[in-house]
Amino acid sequence: MANKSKKSAPVANRVDLERHVEAFLKSGGKVQQIPSGVSGQTSTSGPRQIVLSHKTSS
Numbered sequence: 001m002a003n004k005s006k007k008s009a010p011v012a013n014r015v016d017l018e019r020h021v022e023a024f025l026k027s028g029g030k031v032q033q034i035p036s037g038v039s040g041q042t043s044t045s046g047p048r049q050i051v052l053s054h055k056t057s058s
Helices: 002-026
Strands: none
Touching: none
16 A cells, blocks of 8 residues: 555546646746756865865874
């Protein structure tokens, strides 16, 4: 039975998404296609790796 509930959740989400997109388009919204390789990252400064722990030498 657990498999059945897991399978029905994505369908509900897809239908919900389709309704939201339809409402967005009906209200005058437009969908913009972004070329492959374009990033939404606005700043490239700062560390690019996450440090999970700092090992100290004793």
